[in-house]
Amino acid sequence: MATVELDKLTKRYDDGTRAVSELELKVADRELLVVVGPSGCGKTTALRMVAGLERITSGTLRIDGRDVNDVAPKDRDVAMVFQDYALYPQMTVAQNMGFALRRRRMDKAAMRKRVGEVAEMLGLAEVLNRKPAQLSGGQRQRVAMGRALVREPAVFLMDEPLSNLDAKLRVHTRAEVMAIQRRLGVATMYVTHDQVEAMTMGDRVAVLRDGKLQQCDAPATLYDRPANVFVAGFIGSPPMNLYRGRLADDGLSVMLGEQVLPVAGEVQAALPGLPEYYGRELIVGLRPEHLVHPAGSSDLPGLVGDVKVVEMLGSEQLVHFGVAGARPFAATGEDGPTNLSTGEAVARLAARPPVHAGGSARFGVEVDQLQFFDGDSGLALAPTLSLRRTPSLAPGIAHDLKRH
Amino acid sequence: MIGRLESRLGYLMLTLGAVIALLPVLGVLLLALNKSTTATGGFPSISSLHPSNLGHVWTEAAFGPAMKASAIITLATVAISLVVSIPAGYAFATMSFRGRGLLFYLLLLGLLVPLEAVVIPLYFDLRHFGLVDNYWGVVLPDSALSVAFGSFWMRAFFLSTPRSLVEAARLDGVGAFETLVRVLLPLARPHILTMAVLVFVWTWNDFLLPLVMLSGSTIQTAPISLVFFQSQHTTDIVGLAGAAVLTAAPVIAVYVLLQRNFTRGMLAGAVKG
Amino acid sequence: MTTTHVTPAQTELAAARVLRVGAGRTQRIRGSPPPGEPRRIGYLYVLPALVLYVAFVLAPFVHTAILSLYSWDGVTPAHFVGLRNFRDIFSNPVLLSAFEHAFILIIFYAALPTVIGLLLAGIMARSPVRGMSLFSTVLFLPYVIAPTAVAVVWRWALAPDGPLNQLLHDVGLGGLAKPWLGDFNWALPSVGLIGTWVLYGLAMVLFLAGAQKIPRSLYDAARIDGAGPVWEFLSVTLPGLRNELVVVLVLTVTAALRNFDTVYVATSGGPGTATTVPSYLVYNTAFVVGSVGAAAALGLLLAVLIFVLNSAITRLGSQ
Numbered sequence A: 001m002a003t004v005e006l007d008k009l010t011k012r013y014d015d016g017t018r019a020v021s022e023l024e025l026k027v028a029d030r031e032l033l034v035v036v037g038p039s040g041c042g043k044t045t046a047l048r049m050v051a052g053l054e055r056i057t058s059g060t061l062r063i064d065g066r067d068v069n070d071v072a073p074k075d076r077d078v079a080m081v082f083q084d085y086a087l088y089p090q091m092t093v094a095q096n097m098g099f100a101l102r103r104r105r106m107d108k109a110a111m112r113k114r115v116g117e118v119a120e121m122l123g124l125a126e127v128l129n130r131k132p133a134q135l136s137g138g139q140r141q142r143v144a145m146g147r148a149l150v151r152e153p154a155v156f157l158m159d160e161p162l163s164n165l166d167a168k169l170r171v172h173t174r175a176e177v178m179a180i181q182r183r184l185g186v187a188t189m190y191v192t193h194d195q196v197e198a199m200t201m202g203d204r205v206a207v208l209r210d211g212k213l214q215q216c217d218a219p220a221t222l223y224d225r226p227a228n229v230f231v232a233g234f235i236g237s238p239p240m241n242l243y244r245g246r247l248a249d250d251g252l253s254v255m256l257g258e259q260v261l262p263v264a265g266e267v268q269a270a271l272p273g274l275p276e277y278y279g280r281e282l283i284v285g286l287r288p289e290h291l292v293h294p295a296g297s298s299d300l301p302g303l304v305g306d307v308k309v310v311e312m313l314g315s316e317q318l319v320h321f322g323v324a325g326a327r328p329f330a331a332t333g334e335d336g337p338t339n340l341s342t343g344e345a346v347a348r349l350a351a352r353p354p355v356h357a358g359g360s361a362r363f364g365v366e367v368d369q370l371q372f373f374d375g376d377s378g379l380a381l382a383p384t385l386s387l388r389r390t391p392s393l394a395p396g397i398a399h400d401l402k403r404h
Numbered sequence B: 001m002i003g004r005l006e007s008r009l010g011y012l013m014l015t016l017g018a019v020i021a022l023l024p025v026l027g028v029l030l031l032a033l034n035k036s037t038t039a040t041g042g043f044p045s046i047s048s049l050h051p052s053n054l055g056h057v058w059t060e061a062a063f064g065p066a067m068k069a070s071a072i073i074t075l076a077t078v079a080i081s082l083v084v085s086i087p088a089g090y091a092f093a094t095m096s097f098r099g100r101g102l103l104f105y106l107l108l109l110g111l112l113v114p115l116e117a118v119v120i121p122l123y124f125d126l127r128h129f130g131l132v133d134n135y136w137g138v139v140l141p142d143s144a145l146s147v148a149f150g151s152f153w154m155r156a157f158f159l160s161t162p163r164s165l166v167e168a169a170r171l172d173g174v175g176a177f178e179t180l181v182r183v184l185l186p187l188a189r190p191h192i193l194t195m196a197v198l199v200f201v202w203t204w205n206d207f208l209l210p211l212v213m214l215s216g217s218t219i220q221t222a223p224i225s226l227v228f229f230q231s232q233h234t235t236d237i238v239g240l241a242g243a244a245v246l247t248a249a250p251v252i253a254v255y256v257l258l259q260r261n262f263t264r265g266m267l268a269g270a271v272k273g
Numbered sequence C: 001m002t003t004t005h006v007t008p009a010q011t012e013l014a015a016a017r018v019l020r021v022g023a024g025r026t027q028r029i030r031g032s033p034p035p036g037e038p039r040r041i042g043y044l045y046v047l048p049a050l051v052l053y054v055a056f057v058l059a060p061f062v063h064t065a066i067l068s069l070y071s072w073d074g075v076t077p078a079h080f081v082g083l084r085n086f087r088d089i090f091s092n093p094v095l096l097s098a099f100e101h102a103f104i105l106i107i108f109y110a111a112l113p114t115v116i117g118l119l120l121a122g123i124m125a126r127s128p129v130r131g132m133s134l135f136s137t138v139l140f141l142p143y144v145i146a147p148t149a150v151a152v153v154w155r156w157a158l159a160p161d162g163p164l165n166q167l168l169h170d171v172g173l174g175g176l177a178k179p180w181l182g183d184f185n186w187a188l189p190s191v192g193l194i195g196t197w198v199l200y201g202l203a204m205v206l207f208l209a210g211a212q213k214i215p216r217s218l219y220d221a222a223r224i225d226g227a228g229p230v231w232e233f234l235s236v237t238l239p240g241l242r243n244e245l246v247v248v249l250v251l252t253v254t255a256a257l258r259n260f261d262t263v264y265v266a267t268s269g270g271p272g273t274a275t276t277v278p279s280y281l282v283y284n285t286a287f288v289v290g291s292v293g294a295a296a297a298l299g300l301l302l303a304v305l306i307f308v309l310n311s312a313i314t315r316l317g318s319q
Ligand SMILES: Nc1ncnc2c1ncn2[C@@H]1O[C@H](COP(=O)(O)OP(=O)(O)OP(=O)(O)O)[C@@H](O)[C@H]1O
Pocket: A013, A014, A015, A017, A018, A019, A037, A038, A039, A040, A041, A042, A043, A044, A045, A046, A193
């Protein structure tokens, strides 16, 4: 039963790198909080500060309400699963799992029983006497989990624990980790750079960028109501289509270059501040699944574009098309700019009838799903959203805005 | 075609090199085992082997005590330099204490200081402390001269182990010393063996330090016995060969046994002050 | 194949000798380390090593420097003489010639093995070497054997009625026979060749092992660019062996300057002063002649020489 509270945690390395800035997060009891963000955004650093492996430059870390900034890792009652597993190579699986327990002067029989139970749960009972080198990647991963589990810690910390597994095993193990976490109900901070992993596993997901928190919400909220263009571009695969636009003279529609989309009544009601943007730049976001197949969308508002590439996935097709006359906004994603930098929108459409590359087409738009962001700050226009707006994030995004 | 020719030329060179290295060694070995004590010149023949010559040299040159002294000095030096270098390398690699960089620099200076530049004060200063003409007078300086390399070598190993291993141990509540002993040292075996072999070879073969530090005592190391034997028996060629073989044998045995470890150290450019 | 992988320690160790790297990888400690990370306890871990080192290496070294400013016979009280010991070295032709001999020996100890080793590496760079493990075991052998034993054996082999001269007689070249180590012209080269014998195998193994690690594709690229064997050696093999070159030169040059055992046994510096070298003079002057101060000055100069040459070699290697 524990909570973890990161109160304005900041980490500056000796070389001056500001890896984490004023990070505000709270992991509730029994919660699995996923921290996600592009490479180098400070996820590992944040986790290591919680573990006590990295000195906190400023801010306060509380575990169960207790200030633990100066508490040694072993006294924080946290267990960590390392990305490279950090199994002791010369010890057997059983010894690896029991090592921490023996340190705690646990009774030998009780220790063996606990290790046995955890091994049973993780399906490691048969390999207890093997050494790490004699295990498969998946087994090694489970031993690393097991070593953390036997300690029954108050907090689990995991740093990309699945990244060394192949894709199939990763999906399987993901479910396993979730099930175990649910069962034990231990507050868990889970770091990954994989947004799919984040969305499927997290009770809540915290998105980090350049050491700053962008948004921390339940996956669905994160997806439906991204707090800013960065989150919008980062979460979702394929990511949200983002275009620059401005309000039309009537104030009831938005113009993407030459193309006009009406602003739905629901949106107008939800965004009372929208009219203030008259004459100012907006960024308009639209998820690929909110575009509608050209066949059967003639009664909907639409966007016209040249179809460039069609990815047929069997159950659906991803259609890449250039929105005629519109200026795309490139959010910086994990691997540099997302697909929008090519100026193409992506539509996720029913597989039939197939759309053919080469021609021009008109795609329907579910205009009630449009998202609006401030053209200067990149923040979502949404007074009702539950997001935390970090004031300091604006400059970073403003920088992006200037570049494009 | 050209590649094959080159490759053949290369093997020819290697083989020639190996023969030139090995032939004198084999020749001396055969000579040492030769029957006739008055053998002169020419290459000794295999047919007339006679190992008892070695026994003769063993007693004549008092090689028994010399081998024992060499063994004591060498093993003690290996042990002390390991016991001292391992924790130092560990601390330099994994612990952050003030002045760490400076102290490490200071220690590295030892790689550059030749024995010739310290042997004089060693003799005259240690004389005051009764550390001359006994084992300590050789063992302590010899260990100290190996410490610079040893600390460096072990630090390099500890730096090469994944940091997460030490951190996992820290989270497991394992103290620094136990982390060293239980987690890291089992992994360090090849590295430690390399250091042990190198220090063994350096120390056993060393001549100057024992010559100076043991000059007033009856303790003689094997190389000293060999040189004394030579100065008294310049014409006893078979005896000389035997003495040379006896002096070199322990090192060669260790070398052949742990050749891989030795090579690793040499490839890294190991050298003692 | 033996361990042909070179530890990252290789360059570092060579470079560390002249203190150019080494502490470079030790990150600076500025901010306080994380809680629970061992800190001050670190002093305890390095203390034994430092005590031993300071007591038996560093302090004696400083004492050598001090002694070099005195005239002392080791028994009666010492007199401060300033830099006179050094002036004596530079004005005494016998002492100066010892350093000259040292440089000549560097040719035999360092240059010759390096050339042999590089030649082999150049020839074999592109083909995998079978039996490398066996070759390296044998080639290292002369380096492993006690230098005293090596010198004893060569002293016999090069003796007036030794096997070498006998061989010369047998093949009809008796006119060339001479007391090699007793000949004023031949003693120094003979001592040098003993060093060559000890060290050429080491150079061969190190360079060959290094050459095996040069990516084959570099040679293919050179071929396509129309490179001949010489150009290929200069543009691919030699640059690829930079680390090994540093290591070999450091090892061999140091060996050339620290060959006390060989000289003591093989020639005792003779005939005359034909083979006196600094390391032999340090011992002889201090413990036989009894001029401790002068010997200390020689020892100090030797250390400086080793330091300077090592840093020159390392600098050469890092360019
Ligand atoms: N010991 C260190 N000294 C200086 N800078 C560091 C150190 N460790 C990390 N950094 C820097 O801090 C920033 C955050 O690094 P961190 O490892 O926390 O990123 P991450 O989000 O875990 O990335 P990844 O997904 O690639 O693991 C990076 O810019 C990194 O270069």
